[in-house]
Amino acid sequence: xxGDEAIAQAAIDAxxxxxxxxxxxxxxxxxxxxxxxxxxxxxxxxxxxxxxxKTAMETALGMSYAGKRAMVCMKHVGLNVAADAFINSAxxxxxxxxxxxxxxxxxxxxxxxxxxxxxxxxFALLPILEPGNQQEAYDMTYxxxxxxxxxxxxxxxxxxxxLAHSRSGVEVxxxxxxxxxxxxxxxxQYVLLPAIARKQYKALLGKQDAMEIEAEQSGFNQYxxxxxxxxxLVVCGLAYNYVMENYPDRKCPxxxxxxxxxxxxxxxMNRLYEECDSILVLExxxxxxxxxxxxxxxxxKLIRGRMDGALPRDGELNPNLVxxxxxxxxxxxxxxxxxxxxxxxxxxxxxxxxxxFLALNEAMKKYGKGRVFSDIGCYTLSALPPLESINSCxxxxxxxxxxxxxxxxxxxxxxxxxxxxxxxxSGMTSLLDAINNKAPITVLIxxxxxxxxxxxQTSSAFGKIEDICKGLxxxxxxxxxIRPLRRYHDExxxxxxxxxxxxGVSVIIPRRECIQTLNRRMRQKASARKLAKS
Amino acid sequence: xxxxxxxxxxxxxxxxxxxxxxxxxxxxxxxxxKQAEVHGMSQRGGAVQSHLRIASDPIASDLIxxxxxxxxxxxxxxxxxxxxPMLHRNGWIISSMNPFVNIPDYPQVxxxxxxxxxxxxxxxxxxxxxxxxxxxVKSANIVVLGAASPFLDLKxxxxxxxxxxxxxxxxxxxxxLNLKALQAGKEYALxxx
Ligand SMILES: Cc1ncc(C[n+]2csc(CCOP(=O)(O)OP(=O)(O)O)c2C)c(N)n1
Numbered sequence: 001x002x003g004d005e006a007i008a009q010a011a012i013d014a015x016x017x018x019x020x021x022x023x024x025x026x027x028x029x030x031x032x033x034x035x036x037x038x039x040x041x042x043x044x045x046x047x048x049x050x051x052x053x054k055t056a057m058e059t060a061l062g063m064s065y066a067g068k069r070a071m072v073c074m075k076h077v078g079l080n081v082a083a084d085a086f087i088n089s090a091x092x093x094x095x096x097x098x099x100x101x102x103x104x105x106x107x108x109x110x111x112x113x114x115x116x117x118x119x120x121x122x123f124a125l126l127p128i129l130e131p132g133n134q135q136e137a138y139d140m141t142y143x144x145x146x147x148x149x150x151x152x153x154x155x156x157x158x159x160x161x162x163l164a165h166s167r168s169g170v171e172v173x174x175x176x177x178x179x180x181x182x183x184x185x186x187x188x189q190y191v192l193l194p195a196i197a198r199k200q201y202k203a204l205l206g207k208q209d210a211m212e213i214e215a216e217q218s219g220f221n222q223y224x225x226x227x228x229x230x231x232x233l234v235v236c237g238l239a240y241n242y243v244m245e246n247y248p249d250r251k252c253p254x255x256x257x258x259x260x261x262x263x264x265x266x267x268x269m270n271r272l273y274e275e276c277d278s279i280l281v282l283e284x285x286x287x288x289x290x291x292x293x294x295x296x297x298x299x300x301k302l303i304r305g306r307m308d309g310a311l312p313r314d315g316e317l318n319p320n321l322v323x324x325x326x327x328x329x330x331x332x333x334x335x336x337x338x339x340x341x342x343x344x345x346x347x348x349x350x351x352x353x354x355x356x357f358l359a360l361n362e363a364m365k366k367y368g369k370g371r372v373f374s375d376i377g378c379y380t381l382s383a384l385p386p387l388e389s390i391n392s393c394x395x396x397x398x399x400x401x402x403x404x405x406x407x408x409x410x411x412x413x414x415x416x417x418x419x420x421x422x423x424x425x426s427g428m429t430s431l432l433d434a435i436n437n438k439a440p441i442t443v444l445i446x447x448x449x450x451x452x453x454x455x456x457q458t459s460s461a462f463g464k465i466e467d468i469c470k471g472l473x474x475x476x477x478x479x480x481x482i483r484p485l486r487r488y489h490d491e492x493x494x495x496x497x498x499x500x501x502x503x504g505v506s507v508i509i510p511r512r513e514c515i516q517t518l519n520r521r522m523r524q525k526a527s528a529r530k531l532a533k534s
Numbered sequence: 535x536x537x538x539x540x541x542x543x544x545x546x547x548x549x550x551x552x553x554x555x556x557x558x559x560x561x562x563x564x565x566x567x568k569q570a571e572v573h574g575m576s577q578r579g580g581a582v583q584s585h586l587r588i589a590s591d592p593i594a595s596d597l598i599x600x601x602x603x604x605x606x607x608x609x610x611x612x613x614x615x616x617x618x619p620m621l622h623r624n625g626w627i628i629s630s631m632n633p634f635v636n637i638p639d640y641p642q643v644x645x646x647x648x649x650x651x652x653x654x655x656x657x658x659x660x661x662x663x664x665x666x667x668x669x670x671v672k673s674a675n676i677v678v679l680g681a682a683s684p685f686l687d688l689k690x691x692x693x694x695x696x697x698x699x700x701x702x703x704x705x706x707x708x709x710x711l712n713l714k715a716l717q718a719g720k721e722y723a724l725x726x727x
Contacts (some may be wrong), residue, residue, distance in 0.1 A: 002571070025573060109572070166570035166585075166596040167557065244594035319599035331601030333619040337649045339641045340615045343544065345580035346636065378578065385638075455573070530705060 001170045003137045003163035007073075007101060008033035010141035014097070015176035017068035018046035020056035022425065023454035024075030025110035026164035027103035031073055032457075043178070049451075051460040052396070052425040053078035057085040057100070064098040064154075065190055067182030069145050073101040076117050077395065081426070083120065089154045090124040091192055091200045095184040097145035098154040105161045106284050106316040112376070112393070114314065116285035121156040121262060125204055127211045128262040129157045129220065130237040134168040136260060140220060142173055147214065151207055160284050162316060163238055212263045220260035223268055228253040232276030234269070234289055235259065239282035242322040254280075264289060273301065280325060281305035284317050346381055352512030353379045353446055355484035356492075357389040357417075359510075360444065363496035364415070371411060375399040375427070377419035378452040378514075390417060397426025403441040404434045413500045417444045420461040421451040428468060431505070435473040440503045442496070445469075448514035456517040465509055474507045484510040535565070535687050536589040538598040540617045542608035544634045545577040548675035549609060551700065553584050555679055558696035559688045560588040570596045579636050581613055588688075607682045609675050610634045611646045611658065618653070627653055628682040628723070630661035630674060657681055657723050664718050673715035680719020684727065690720070 001009065008030045011019060021031040034040045034047040046063075050056035053074040063070035074082060079102045086100060102117035121128035129144055131137040137159060144155040188196055215221055226232075233256045235243055240258050244250050257272045273279065273293075278301055281290040290305040304310035310325045311317065323330050347354050357379070364371065374380060374390035375398060382389040392402055399416040407414045418427050423445050434441055445465055451457040461468075469479055478499060482492045492510070499506035539556070543549040553569055560567045570585040585598045600619055606627045608614030614629035621627070627650055633643045650656050659681055665674040676697065683693055697716055701709045 029573070162570060162596055165573050166568060168568050168593075168596075169561075169566070238596070241595040242597075245599060250594070318597045319595050320601075323599070331599055331622075333601040333603075333621045333623070333625075334653070336618055337615050339645055339649060340612055341637055341639050341641065343579075343581040343613075343637055345545065345578035348578065381578065453578075455577075527704070 001134055002029055002165060002167050003131070003134050003159055004029035004103075004165070005033045006134045006138040006170045007141045007157070007159070008037070009170070009172060010138040011071045011099070011145075012037060012040050012043065012045060013173055013175050014142045014145040015069055015178045016045060016071050016145070017096070017178045018060065018063045018070045019073065020050050020060045020070065021073040022050050022053045022056055022078060023451050023457045024053075024078050024103070025454055026105060026161040027073045027075045027078070027101060028454050028457070029164070030101060049458055049460065053082040054085055057082035057089070060098060060100075061085060061089050061092070064094045064096040065184060067096045067184075068179045069097040071099045071101065074103070075111065076102055076104040076115050077112060078102070079117055079120050081396070086120065086154070087124045088192060090126050090204055091197055092190045093152045093200065093204070094148050094154050095152070095182070096179050097148040099141065099144040099148060100154055100156045101159065102156060103159050103161070103164050104285055107161070109161050112395070114285065116288060117156065117158045118262065118285065118288050121158065122288070124156070125208065126153055127151065127155050127215070129155065130260055130262070131157070131159060131163060132237045132240045132258070132260060134163070134166070134170050136220070137163060138170050138172065140260065143218065143220075147218075151210060151214070153204070153207065160238060160316065162284075208263065212265055215261040215263060216265035216268060218261055221265055221268055222258045222260075223271065224252070224256040224258065226253050226255040229255065229276045231278050231280055232257065232272040234272065234279060234281045234293070236283035236289060238284055239317050239322065242317055242319045243282065243326070245319040246323045246326060246328055259289065264292070269293070278302035278304065280310065282311070282317065282322060282325070344384060346384065347378060348515050350515040351378070352448055352484040352510060352514075353382065354387070355486060355489065356444065356446055356510035357382045357387045359484070359489055359492040360415070360417070360496055361387065361389055362493045363500060367413065367500070371406075371413065372415045372417060373399040373402040373406065374416070375418040375422045376453070377422055377446075378448075379417060379419055379446050396422050397430050400427055400430035400434055400441070400443055403443070404430070404437055404439040407439045407441050408437070412440045414441045415444065415500070416441060417446060419452070420445060420447040420449065420465060421459040423465065424459070424461040424468070428472065431469065431474070431507075432472050434505050438504055442499045442502075442506045442508065445507060445509045447509050447511040449511070450514045450517045452514045452516065456514060456520065469507050474505060478502055478504065478506040480507070481509045481511055484512050536591070537587070537605065537687055538603045539586040539588075539605045539607060540598065540603045540620050541584040541586055542606060542613040542617055543582055543610050544613060544636065545579050545582045547609045547634065549582060549584055552607060552609075552675055552679045553586050554700055555676075555693060555696040556586055556588065556686065556688070558699055559692040562692045562695060563688060565590055566593050568593045568596050581616060583617060605682060605685055607678060609661070609678050611643065611650060612640070615646065615649055623654065625655065626685055627656040628678060628685065629656065629658050630678050631658045632660065632662045632674070657726055659719070659722050659726070661719070664722060665715055668714040668718055669711045673712050676712045676715040677719040680716040681723040683716065683720045684723050
């Protein structure tokens with residue numbers, strides 16, 4: 001199983017009643033697994049995509065309120081979107097088990113940054129689990145529901161791309177029954193009026209010791225003896241595998257404190273600190289544990305890690321980086337020959353986005369470069385040659401509002417391009433701002449009728465975009481649906497040109513199904529036909 | 535037994551099918567398996583790789599250490615070169631010779647092949663032509679898998695079974711085609727290694 005699949009199966013087995021998510025690499029496959037699982041269907045586990053991570057988090061919180069177990073999954077930046085709900089869910093607490101999965105992307109394989117979700121866990125004062133392999137991903141998810149119900153708090157499980165997208169065998173546990181509907185004992189628990197919230201917050205603070213004790217006793221934090229006390233290793237999550245990879249007999253000479261659950265138990269850390277002359281901290285993501293250990297003044301024992309150059313400050317760890325930090329010889333292969341060229345990802349042949357941007361490029365010629373704010377999705381690839389159409393990609397929904405701000409500053413016309421799924425994720429409120437501002441911007445909602453970049457999940461926007469725009473107040477004469485096809489190129493250029501001249505909000509919707517989902521549908525149809533024949 | 539394999543290609547070329555076949559075969563032989571895949575952004579026509587590790591003992595890391603891969607199996611010649619730093623000095627490159635040109639500055643294919651041929655151990659094959667002879671160019675990835683089969687320390691029959699399992703849902707014709715492709719790749723490798 002993929003790490004993602006192990007998490008999904010564990011949730012099913014742990015008696016989850018609903019899984020909520022918005023797609024995002026590397027977390028997408030968790031929900032996709034539940035959606036195609038016959039077992040999940042039989043158990044009537046609710047598993048539809050949400051409009052964004054915040055709505056997913058809130059829906060899960062609602063299910064937990066009603067006493068049932070819920071899980072919510074997102075990529076790391078999704079937790080920024082869900083943060084308001086997430087942080088406050090620590091104050092309300094959980095009724096049914098509530099597990100939040102955040103999938104980090106160190107090395108930014110498919111993301112805008114490599115933020116470390118453990119910060120959010122600490123920020124919210126919640127327990128965090130960090131699996132080091134697929135089996136732990138399963139075991140910890142299963143355990144997380146218990147922990148959540150025991151502490152009456154949401155639990156954060158943090159994974160990274162490497163674990164999410166790598167496969168290994170996993171042993172599963174027995175299926176637990178789902179919870180029955182059960183209101184919280186205190187019907188004010190979720191009413192965060194200051195007077196109540198103050199009490200709840202104190203209760204949360206009061207649970208911190210229990211969280212630490214649980215982290216010491218659960219078995220997910222382990223201490224391994226080692227004879228050579230010149231160095232002690234603090235190893236979080238996956239990094240443990242990279243240490244072991246460097247000792248073919250799987251015997252590391254140094255004592256190891258392996259962390260899989262937070263808050264880090266101080267007693268275990270203290271033992272390592274007292275036993276060893278120096279400490280090496282190995283963690284994927286930010287140097288969180290390392291920073292804690294060093295403290296502000298770093299006047300204790302020698303501590304090495306990402307902050308002193310023993311390991312790079314950014315990017316994911318790997319066996320060789322860990323080898324060199326351990327002072328072991330590092331194997332090298334031959335260098336990459338100079339003739340090898342980069343091969344960046346690009347828009348598919350036959351993608352409607354290409355035709356939309358070709359038309360936009362031509363219409364924009366008159367105004368020059370630097371006016372197109374964009375967003376996150378396949379269409380972000382239009383920043384690269386040959387199109388080089390767009391000038392921003394920051395966070396989902398930012399295109400429209402950045403265009404409003406730039407227009408306020410005098411950049412007129414300003415253009416926003418945003419995908420259909422991104423539009424319903426976070427673009428609708430942006431468009432409302434634009435309309436209330438009467439901003440002179442032209443918005444292209446690139447409608448390929450799917451969430452393309454993450455593999456073609458159902459888009460919440462499907463069939464609703466025009467009505468949403470009209471409802472928000474876009475004037476009908478400035479709302480156009482165009483066909484992004486070469487044969488309509490001139491026509492499309494004219495429409496865009498005209499709207500660029502309009503001093504108000506225009507919305508143009510280039511609409512053509514994603515070539516990938518179209519091909520997939522055709523293949524499915526063909527094999528269904530074959531099956532029917534035979 | 536332990537084989538560390540880098541699979542290389544361009545998004546959409548079918549390296550995950552190769553990985554799935556080797557994975558199924560490894561499980562059938564009761565081996566341990568770890569496979570790090572690439573999903574997301576780079577699947578859009580970008581360079582993709584997968585780390586596949588099979589062994590009779592438990593495997594620690596999902597990633598193969600640099601300079602330690604036993605094999606690079608590549609469905610595209612330039613992509614096989616991109617992962618040279620991963621390959622052990624005595625490792626093998628098994629690569630298709632058919633370039634996938636989707637960038638404007640793709641080098642001359644002769645130059646690319648020359649670079650492969652400068653390496654210690656390699657098998658390069660015209661996988662497209664061999665696949666076409668078997669019935670469809672679409673099975674080129676399985677031809678390359680066939681060419682790698684003598685180096686995998688897996689029984690050929692378990693690989694055949696894996697191919698059957700993987701393509702079973704697509705009908706008997708497709709299964710036959712891919713078994714032929716597997717065999718043709720294997721024969722080529724045995725003649726040319
Ligand atoms: C907050 C957040 N959630 C999820 C993602 C992951 N993500 C990046 S692009 C994308 C899909 C966008 O779909 P759409 O806007 O329809 O554009 P398309 O890729 O189909 O062109 C998603 C879900 C992200 N980058 N940020």
